Amino acid sequence: MINPMPLYHEMYRQMGPQYWWPADSKMEIVIGAILVQNTNWNNVDMALTNLKDETDLNVTQILGLPIESLQSLIRPSGFYVNKARSLQAVLKWFDQDNCDFVRIADKYGSGLRQTMLKMPGVGEETADSLLVYVFDQPAFIADKYARTLFGYLGFRNLRNYSKLQQRIKLPKSFTYQEAQEFHGLIDEFGKQFLKSRKDFEASFLGGFDKHVLDL
Known part of the structure; x- marks a missing residue:
């Protein structure tokens, strides 16, 4: 299982709030x-x-x-x-x-x-x-950027959406606001740094210790 919270906190510290999803309603x-x-x-x-x-x-x-x-x-x-x-x-x-x-x-x-x-x-x-x-319920959105990110962090067998989502262990205290921010952080990070492994390694997560995410 994967505890994503150290990653979330590091991304939030480095990137700040993303205020996702951009929409009027x-x-x-x-x-x-x-x-x-x-x-x-x-x-x-x-x-x-x-x-x-x-x-x-x-x-x-x-x-x-x-x-x-x-x-x-x-x-x-x-x-x-x-x-x-x-x-x-x-x-x-x-x-x-x-x-x-x-x-x-x-x-x-x-x-x-x-x-x-x-x-x-x-x-x-x-x-x-x-x-x-829309329904303000916490969940981890294991989209393509998320799968690429966790793959670059060293996690294997993340071939599809459910493979990653099933391994993510969210704390009971995880809120829908944090879920929104996490998704926004990952996608904004992805646009900048997940085009290649070289880009990822040059990012602030390039030296991130994946072992702090292990449960």
């Missing part, structure tokens, strides 16, 4: 979490701007769009046919409870993550991102 986060799959944020930003201009990200208005119009608006994010279908399904699910995030969390309880995973286009990373940023 939780519904923007929901939509962004679908659109960001298999693309970069610049493309998502263009798609979000199109949706904002057309619907102001109003769920009723988005669901009222013909599927072809929705596909056209989100086209910059790529895979727009599948993403439009996923977006409709996810927004319909939220709309069933009037997009009341607290009510939805209470309704599904510990089964919330599994319920989201049953929706089209919602994988583990998307579900955990929604848990952390």
